[in-house]
Structure formats: C-alpha cells, structure tokens
Amino acid sequence: MTTPQQYQAPSADDFLMGGGGAPTAKFPTGVYGTTVSGRVTERPTVEQQRDIKSGDKKFWSDGNPMMQLVVTVQTDQRDPAIEDDDGRRRLFVKGQMKNAIADAVRAAGARGLEVGGTLAVKYTHDGTASGVGMSPPKQYVAHYTTAAANALHTPDPGAVAAPQQYTAPPAPAPQQYAPAPVPAPAPQYAPAAAAAAPAEQLANPAVAALVAQQQAQAAATPPLSPPPF
Known part of the structure; x- marks a missing residue:
C-alpha cells in the first residue's frame, strides 16, 4: 500500500x-x-x-x-x-x-x-533535533x-579488443673478426757498396787500384746485423 x-x-x-x-x-x-x-x-x-x-x-x-x-x-x-x-x-x-x-x-x-x-x-x-519531541x-x-561522462567511460559492448601481436626482438648482428695484422719483416741491412767512381776516374791506374782495394775489403767484411729495436 x-x-x-x-x-x-x-x-x-x-x-x-x-x-x-x-x-x-x-x-x-x-x-x-x-x-x-x-x-x-x-x-x-x-x-x-x-x-x-x-x-x-x-x-x-x-x-x-x-x-x-x-x-x-x-x-x-x-x-x-x-x-x-x-x-x-x-x-x-x-x-x-x-x-x-x-x-x-x-x-x-x-x-x-x-x-x-x-x-x-x-x-x-x-x-x-530542532525541538523537543522532534x-x-x-x-x-x-x-x-553526468550522462556525458558516463557515455565516455562506457565501453561499446559490441567492440572486441584486437589481439596483441607478438614481435620477436631482432637477432643480434654477428660479430666481425678482423685477422690480426702480420708484422712487417725486419729490414735487412747490407754492407754499403763501394761508391762507384766515374768512368773517367777509373781510367787513372791509381784510382782504379784504390777502388779495387775497397771492393776487396767490403767483400771480406761480414754483413751487419739489424739493430735490436
């Protein structure tokens, strides 16, 4: 009632x-x-x-x-x-x-x-109470x-969320290995060759004899070893 x-x-x-x-x-x-x-x-x-x-x-x-x-x-x-x-x-x-x-x-x-x-x-x-007996x-x-706020926060019942796509992380790039540098061969030191005399000087018998003596000494001297550094 x-x-x-x-x-x-x-x-x-x-x-x-x-x-x-x-x-x-x-x-x-x-x-x-x-x-x-x-x-x-x-x-x-x-x-x-x-x-x-x-x-x-x-x-x-x-x-x-x-x-x-x-x-x-x-x-x-x-x-x-x-x-x-x-x-x-x-x-x-x-x-x-x-x-x-x-x-x-x-x-x-x-x-x-x-x-x-x-x-x-x-x-x-x-x-x-405002008075006795009240x-x-x-x-x-x-x-x-508000109705507008409700509409914004109400999901569409017919909407279906799209599944998330898994993306694999990129594979790391292979490391490049460079060959170790080959040390350059140590320079070889050869005995200094006797200075060649001009042809006009070799025509002088004394000069020719001196040059022959220097070449003989150079041939008899052993080759120099390379420096230790």
Whole structure:
C-alpha cells in the first residue's frame, strides 16, 4: 500500500499503462552507511510534500507550499516483497539531502540532474533535533556523474579488443673478426757498396787500384746485423 509520503502523481506513461511509479528508496534510521545509487531513468519532477500521518499537503508558515524533488534511479536492489521489482527506486529530495545533491551536481560541473546521469546518496549520520519531541534529521552525502561522462567511460559492448601481436626482438648482428695484422719483416741491412767512381776516374791506374782495394775489403767484411729495436 502506498503511504502518503510515497505518493506522487503518475507520469503520463504510468497513467496510460497502469503503473504507480517506482518504490521509495529507504534509508532506515540508525543504519548509517546505507547507500542508494543508480542512473537517473526519467526526468526529475517537483511536487508538494505531504504530511506522513494525514497525507495532507504541507505548507510553510508563510503559506508557501513545501516542495520536494522526486528522482527515479535504476539500482541493483531487489525486494522479494515487491512484485516484478525491476530495481527502480524513487528519492524524495528535500532538506539536507537536497543540499548534498546540489553540492554533488555543482562538483560535477552540471546544472542539474539529467536522464543518464548517475546519482549516489549515502546516509552518514543524524543531526540535531530542532525541538523537543522532534526526530533528528538524517544527514547525507552525495556524488553525481553526468550522462556525458558516463557515455565516455562506457565501453561499446559490441567492440572486441584486437589481439596483441607478438614481435620477436631482432637477432643480434654477428660479430666481425678482423685477422690480426702480420708484422712487417725486419729490414735487412747490407754492407754499403763501394761508391762507384766515374768512368773517367777509373781510367787513372791509381784510382782504379784504390777502388779495387775497397771492393776487396767490403767483400771480406761480414754483413751487419739489424739493430735490436
């Protein structure tokens, strides 16, 4: 049975098809850390709050209606007590939850909630009661990811990653070995040959005899050994 707090005027599609809207997201009192998150499935709407006991519409002391934002998100929650539960949940955004979500939207660089964006709301603790007999207000933190950011980070389900091709490292080039240099043969030192005298000097018997004597001495002298260096 729908409680007065859960009441929301049905959308055109829900009215046509007979649907009553998604169940309300629950944040049990004292169960800190409870989180409701999912992608926004339809455009958020604004409606007037209702008294939880009487179901009457609520107004501020100045006569203005007390409004709230209704956001439907696709969660992974499934309640066996709900027939054909598809996981959609409605968030009734007001009070401190409204401030937390507004901060999250600003941090994401967005101007508001949009279909396809992801909203996460976490119940962190209880605040201070505003008066005697009043329940302490629940405190929340929120995070929002824009629809554009979701589209960029969602892989194409039909895309298949190409297998990586293995490339063998190039084989090292064979080393070239040069033959060791062959030392040049040591120079051989031969006795200096007697200076040949000009033909006109050999015609002189004295010069011819001197040259013959020098050649004889050169022939008798053993060859010189090469120097030790």
